[in-house]
Amino acid sequence: MEAPGTHASDPQLDSLPAEEVRIGLAVETLKRAFVDNLFYVQGKFPLIATQNDFYLALAYTVRDRLLHHWINTVETYLKQRKPKIVCYLSAEFLLGPQLGNNLINLGIYEQVSRAVEESGLNLKDLLEQEEEPGLGNGGLGRLAACYMDSLSSLEIPAIGYGIRYEFGIFDQEIKDGWQVEITDKWLRRGNPWELPRPEAVVEIKFGGYTEAYLDDRGSYRVRWIPAHVVNGVPYDTPILGYKVHTANVLRLWKAEAPESFDFKAFNLGDYYGAVNAKVVTENITKILYPNDETSQGKQLRLEQQYFFVSCSLQDMIRIHLRRGKSLEEFHEMFAVQLNDTHPSIGIAELMRLLVDEHQMDWDAAWYITERTFAYTNHTLLPEALEKWAVGLFSSLLPRHLEIIYEINRRFLNAVRLKYLNDPSRISRMSLIDESGERYVRMAHLACVGSHAINGVAKLHSELLTETTLRDFFELSPEKFLNITNGVTPRRFIVLSNPRLSSLVTGKIGEGWIKDLETLRKLEAFAGDPDFRSEFKKIKQANKQDLAFYIEKQTSISLNPEMLFDIQVKRIHEYKRQHLNLLHIITLYDRIKREPKTEIVPRAFIFGGKAAPGYFMAKLIIKFINAVGEVVNNDADVRGRLKVVFLPDYNVKQAQSIYPAADLSEQISTAGYEASGTSNMKFAMNGALTIGTLDGANVEIRQEAGEENFFLFGLEAEQVLARKAEGYHPRDYYDSNLRLRAVIDLINSGLFSRGDSTLFRPLVDVLMRYDPYLLFADYQSYVDCQDRVSETYLDQDKWTKMSLLNTARMGKFSSDRAIREYCRGIWHAEPVKISQE
Ligand code: NBG
Numbered sequence: 001m002e003a004p005g006t007h008a009s010d011p012q013l014d015s016l017p018a019e020e021v022r023i024g025l026a027v028e029t030l031k032r033a034f035v036d037n038l039f040y041v042q043g044k045f046p047l048i049a050t051q052n053d054f055y056l057a058l059a060y061t062v063r064d065r066l067l068h069h070w071i072n073t074v075e076t077y078l079k080q081r082k083p084k085i086v087c088y089l090s091a092e093f094l095l096g097p098q099l100g101n102n103l104i105n106l107g108i109y110e111q112v113s114r115a116v117e118e119s120g121l122n123l124k125d126l127l128e129q130e131e132e133p134g135l136g137n138g139g140l141g142r143l144a145a146c147y148m149d150s151l152s153s154l155e156i157p158a159i160g161y162g163i164r165y166e167f168g169i170f171d172q173e174i175k176d177g178w179q180v181e182i183t184d185k186w187l188r189r190g191n192p193w194e195l196p197r198p199e200a201v202v203e204i205k206f207g208g209y210t211e212a213y214l215d216d217r218g219s220y221r222v223r224w225i226p227a228h229v230v231n232g233v234p235y236d237t238p239i240l241g242y243k244v245h246t247a248n249v250l251r252l253w254k255a256e257a258p259e260s261f262d263f264k265a266f267n268l269g270d271y272y273g274a275v276n277a278k279v280v281t282e283n284i285t286k287i288l289y290p291n292d293e294t295s296q297g298k299q300l301r302l303e304q305q306y307f308f309v310s311c312s313l314q315d316m317i318r319i320h321l322r323r324g325k326s327l328e329e330f331h332e333m334f335a336v337q338l339n340d341t342h343p344s345i346g347i348a349e350l351m352r353l354l355v356d357e358h359q360m361d362w363d364a365a366w367y368i369t370e371r372t373f374a375y376t377n378h379t380l381l382p383e384a385l386e387k388w389a390v391g392l393f394s395s396l397l398p399r400h401l402e403i404i405y406e407i408n409r410r411f412l413n414a415v416r417l418k419y420l421n422d423p424s425r426i427s428r429m430s431l432i433d434e435s436g437e438r439y440v441r442m443a444h445l446a447c448v449g450s451h452a453i454n455g456v457a458k459l460h461s462e463l464l465t466e467t468t469l470r471d472f473f474e475l476s477p478e479k480f481l482n483i484t485n486g487v488t489p490r491r492f493i494v495l496s497n498p499r500l501s502s503l504v505t506g507k508i509g510e511g512w513i514k515d516l517e518t519l520r521k522l523e524a525f526a527g528d529p530d531f532r533s534e535f536k537k538i539k540q541a542n543k544q545d546l547a548f549y550i551e552k553q554t555s556i557s558l559n560p561e562m563l564f565d566i567q568v569k570r571i572h573e574y575k576r577q578h579l580n581l582l583h584i585i586t587l588y589d590r591i592k593r594e595p596k597t598e599i600v601p602r603a604f605i606f607g608g609k610a611a612p613g614y615f616m617a618k619l620i621i622k623f624i625n626a627v628g629e630v631v632n633n634d635a636d637v638r639g640r641l642k643v644v645f646l647p648d649y650n651v652k653q654a655q656s657i658y659p660a661a662d663l664s665e666q667i668s669t670a671g672y673e674a675s676g677t678s679n680m681k682f683a684m685n686g687a688l689t690i691g692t693l694d695g696a697n698v699e700i701r702q703e704a705g706e707e708n709f710f711l712f713g714l715e716a717e718q719v720l721a722r723k724a725e726g727y728h729p730r731d732y733y734d735s736n737l738r739l740r741a742v743i744d745l746i747n748s749g750l751f752s753r754g755d756s757t758l759f760r761p762l763v764d765v766l767m768r769y770d771p772y773l774l775f776a777d778y779q780s781y782v783d784c785q786d787r788v789s790e791t792y793l794d795q796d797k798w799t800k801m802s803l804l805n806t807a808r809m810g811k812f813s814s815d816r817a818i819r820e821y822c823r824g825i826w827h828a829e830p831v832k833i834s835q836e
Contacts, residue, residue: 092141096651134168152241177625347449607649671716
């Protein structure tokens with residue numbers, strides 16, 4: 001590699017004003033800034049710099065260009081005392097790599113690429129260096145990140161509040177077909193995108209007890225005497241909107257032990273004790289819980305939730321008072337969105353801050369609290385609904401428990417007034433579950449303390465009002481609404497699929513990037529064979545790239561002519577990766593019975609992490625790899641089927657997977673997937689969907705047109721009916737020869753080197769209970785897959801369908817979703833940030 005030629009003393013550039021080096025966007029200026037940063041920030045010069053040094057130098061160069069937007073933004077919000085600020089509270093923000101996205105949003109991808117090239121380096125290589133902040137599990141955390149992008153792009157004043165986990169979601173390795181979890185040390189080499197703000201530290205209390213007292217005016221008050229105190233230090237990451245001057249902030253909190261904390265122990269000679277206490281305190285923000293859609297009631301998790309929520313609310317109050325406002329107006333200046341129940345303790349915390357710390361009356365405080373919060377529900381799965389044992393709650397947050405009891409007392413009185421003589425409703429709706437050991441029900445707290453409650457896709461929102469939150473819907477139907485999820489086209493089309501982006505922009509201009517509905521204009525070209533052939537070439541090129549990457553990672557080679565059939569998402573029984581496997585084994589069985597049979601060559605690509613404690617999910621990963629080992633190496637198959645498990649699925653990988661997919665697997669049992677968001681990203685990039693009528697699939701199919709979607713399986717209502725009438729999976733095994741053959745092959749040990757017990761747990765669950773109705777949907781799925789293969793034979797038809805999918809996915813931009821939140825819940829308006 002050639003080393004960059006210039007550094008701080010290039011005579012040609014010496015005349016640049018200092019400020020210009022920090023903000024200028026010309027290629028020459030960027031080159032100068034790049035070497036400057038290498039020298040002054042990294043303390044390196046080109047000859048001894050590593051690729052990572054170059055990456056960091058470039059990241060700082062880009063950050064410089066973000067900073068003045070950011071400072072202008074903050075200044076504008078502070079000066080104009082008016083604009084309402086949206087605060088998005090989320091325990092997870094799955095940001096993905098920052099550099100590429102910032103280049104896109106700044107509109108300087110091309111210049112920077114040239115500047116880097118002229119410095120003898122390659123931008124792609126530098127982008128590869130970035131460790132992504134994996135501060136989320138899956139869809140919920142990624143949604144929060146997409147929403148931050150849209151908030152800034154739409155120029156809505158916003159702050160994202162969350163946790164700065166030292167270790168994000170684990171890295172996944174595969175050993176002998178099994179998942180192995182490796183600590184994600186994403187901060188190891190520094191994080192150039194964040195700025196610590198130690199001056200904005202806040203104090204968070206834990207444990208202890210409460211005591212009543214009379215204040216100066218003789219009023220009854222409560223004071224919380226904590227057992228210990230933790231400091232919350234904010235780390236800020238600027239989130240720039242697409243080609244606007246708005247840069248909102250993502251403020252993530254880190255727990256630190258207060259200085260004074262260890263003094264006493266230290267003076268007594270207990271050096272170890274003093275340091276240990278510090279370690280324990282700082283554990284709060286050490287690690288992200290790697291469970292998706294389950295809640296375990298672990299103390300540290302409640303500590304994390306309370307910690308970041310209290311930090312954030314105290315921060316909001318500080319900002320509010322600094323803007324010269326009174327607390328009575330708090331709800332007019334802040335809209336706080338609860339991303340699932342994880343931050344719902346905020347309702348009790350805001351009450352505590354207003355009543356205990358700011359001496360407000362209960363009723364006035366409640367009025368403000370209810371109008372401040374809104375709650376998004378992301379799941380109907382009962383195992384995901386958070387509840388905390390009352391004992392744990394009271395030892396950690398004694399004052400909050402009192403407040404929750406008081407909220408509950410008043411709430412249940414209102415329920416009693418409305419529904420006379422309905423005690424079972426009272427116990428169903430109570431914030432406290434008293435059916436056995438007593439628990440605080442966080443979803444109930446969220447419903448009672450919010451003025452708006454939304455689900456994340458039409459079907460999901462309907463099911464919420466009919467099942468999980470039915471009582472709350474009956475009590476206050478006006479609170480409920482649907483806001484279907486969306487994803488950002490900046491990251492998931494412009495950055496991920498540059499070939500498609502330039503084809504589209506060449507045809508219809510670049511307006512689609514900010515107004516995705518204009519992709520509809522592409523429909524006019526669906527009949528144009530030249531355009532179709534361009535479109536198809538792009539898919540092929542993307543498939544070639546992915547095949548190259550897969551071969552590097554797994555040594556499995558894929559022919560890009562094969563149908564790329566992809567399922568990437570967390571591994572979960574309800575998502576039914578194993579239904580996909582049953583289909584693969586069905587095809588394999590066909591070939592083995594009749595090796596000459598005609599078959600459309602397919603590459604089945606899987607990716608996704610399993611929660612470390614979720615045995616079935618881990619067994620599914622092993623199963624995928626085991627089937628791959630047999631199928632990929634069987635001479636009869638002649639390479640026509642390939643099965644790949646791509647380890648360590650994350651945002652970076654996702655960006656090269658979506659553009660290369662022919663077929664998107666969205667095959668959850670109807671009624672179980674709240675929305676899904678990968679379904680949107682695949683379809684935007686021209687993948688056809690095979691799916692059930694679940695989550696947002698319903699709306700994707702509506703938009704794409706029924707004829708451009710492969711539908712199979714029972715509908716949500718039928719699933720419930722089938723369960724109610726008594727479901728017997730074994731009947732399907734007995735009556736369906738193909739299914740039986742598949743199950744028998746698994747049981748024979750064919751995929752487990754003769755060990756007929758390895759996959760028993762999976763098969764047993766299917767044969768006995770099959771809670772996610774794989775057997776009931778099996779035939780419909782296989783038949784539908786046959787239609788997929790047949791359609792793929794007609795490449796021209798396939799390309800047309802694919803193109804129409806891209807053209808019709810405008811609805812699923814996160815910009816649309818954010819506009820709906822602004823209009824329907826937050827009542828927030830855009831604020832223009834000027835360049836200066
Ligand atoms: C997930 C749902 C997905 C949905 C995302 C984002 C949780 C609790 N829920 O279907 O399973 O797309 O949230 O809304 O992670």
